[in-house]
Amino acid sequence: MLIHRTNFATTLMDQYRASNGSYFIESALNMTDILFLLATIAIIIVVIILALGLWNMMRGGSNEFSQKMMRYRVIVQFVVVIIMLAALYFVGR
Numbered sequence: 001m002l003i004h005r006t007n008f009a010t011t012l013m014d015q016y017r018a019s020n021g022s023y024f025i026e027s028a029l030n031m032t033d034i035l036f037l038l039a040t041i042a043i044i045i046v047v048i049i050l051a052l053g054l055w056n057m058m059r060g061g062s063n064e065f066s067q068k069m070m071r072y073r074v075i076v077q078f079v080v081v082i083i084m085l086a087a088l089y090f091v092g093r
Helices: 008-021 023-058 064-093
Strands: none
Touching: 023 064
16 A cells, blocks of 8 residues: 655645635644643642642651742742743633
8 A cells, every 4th residue: 555645844834725824823722722731730740849848847857848849839830820821812812
């Protein structure tokens, strides 16, 4: 069986011509999906960092480690907010 292979750039241009320019709008919608996925992953990381810091504090571990985990949590939460704002921006377009 013979497999026909096309040039990737040609395929993209054909899709663009067939969609009358709406191909790039669809790409922006894909960007929101990516940003929501990144936000979900970052929220999971926040929960893990929070659990590590609380677990260390409850078992009587190093205060320095707990403080470091809480600082990391705040930084990751800031990143989550930025990602969510970017996703909302792309949804509104």
